[in-house]
Amino acid sequence: MxxxxxxxxxxSEKLWDVALQELAAVYGGTLSDTARREIVGTGMADAMRIVHDDLGQPQRDPQASADWISARILDLFRTGLxxxxxxxxxxxxxxxxxxxxxxxxxxxxxxxxxxxxxxxxxxxxxxxxxxxxxxxxxxxxxxxxxxxxxxxxxxxxxxxxxxxxxxxxxxxxxxxxxxxxxxxxxxxxxxxxxxxxxxxxxxxxxxxxxxx
Incomplete structure (x- = not known):
């Protein structure tokens, strides 16, 4: 199996919703529903690329965004899984x-x-x-x-x-x-x-x- x-x-996808929207807000935007659907099931690198492109900020460092998301989602997983x-x-x-x-x-x-x-x-x-x-x-x-x-x-x-x-x-x-x-x-x-x-x-x- x-x-x-x-x-x-x-x-846990609802917890990812929280973290991803919070990251988008930090970057001054809002993640679209279309981008959120595209992210489901992807790896972190692809997910951050989708976020940056959706926000019109493709120049952002994907590793920095991934580190931010990882830290936030760890907190959410500890209390809300x-x-x-x-x-x-x-x-x-x-x-x-x-x-x-x-x-x-x-x-x-x-x-x-x-x-x-x-x-x-x-x-x-x-x-x-x-x-x-x-x-x-x-x-x-x-x-x-x-x-x-x-x-x-x-x-x-x-x-x-x-x-x-x-x-x-x-x-x-x-x-x-x-x-x-x-x-x-x-x-x-x-x-x-x-x-x-x-x-x-x-x-x-x-x-x-x-x-x-």
Missing amino acids: LFDMDGTLVD RWRPGALALLRAVRAAGIPTALVTSSGRPLVEVALDTLGRDSFDAVVCGDEVGEAKPHPEPYLTAAKLLGVPVERCVAIEDSPTGVASALAAGAAVLAVPAEVPLPPTDGVHQVESLTAADLELLAALLNR
């Missing part, structure tokens, strides 16, 4: 069944370490962070890396994602994909099974996705 984090397991509906129950069922499980996220390691206080450090056999791979989602590398760490062929893995970027990454890697939209609508996609909430997902569904 390969779980995305933001918007899939935890309702909440599970998505059905996510905790599904994760517990997967672990109780002894299924190898990885967290595959675009977030960086420092932020993930804070999130693991909520998610549980024993909930995953492997953790792949956005700052630990050469190519971020939608490239397949994050999911290919996770499958390799688990010692499981990626074709025998189910990836659970909430964003178009994450879905594209998992599909490109060759995993079966279960999509659960959060902040951004997901269009119907060949090879992707979509549910409104993880409350509708169980071990039987995951097995069925692998046997398609």
Whole structure:
């Protein structure tokens, strides 16, 4: 099992909304809804590029913006991280069944370490962070890396994602994909099974996705 984090397991996209709008305000602007949708599921470098372009300030240092966002989101994660509906129950069922499980996220390691206080450090056999791979989602590398760490062929893995970027990454890697939209609508996609909430997902569904 390969779980995305933001918007899939935890309702953290709202916290990113806060941090991103605060950064835009520091720069004297307001982040557009279109830019915010584009950011969902991207790595930090791409996210900062989108912010700067949306504000009409492409000359800004992306690393300085990333450092500001990282510090702010760490504070928000420590106090405001909440599970998505059905996510905790599904994760517990997967672990109780002894299924190898990885967290595959675009977030960086420092932020993930804070999130693991909520998610549980024993909930995953492997953790792949956005700052630990050469190519971020939608490239397949994050999911290919996770499958390799688990010692499981990626074709025998189910990836659970909430964003178009994450879905594209998992599909490109060759995993079966279960999509659960959060902040951004997901269009119907060949090879992707979509549910409104993880409350509708169980071990039987995951097995069925692998046997398609």
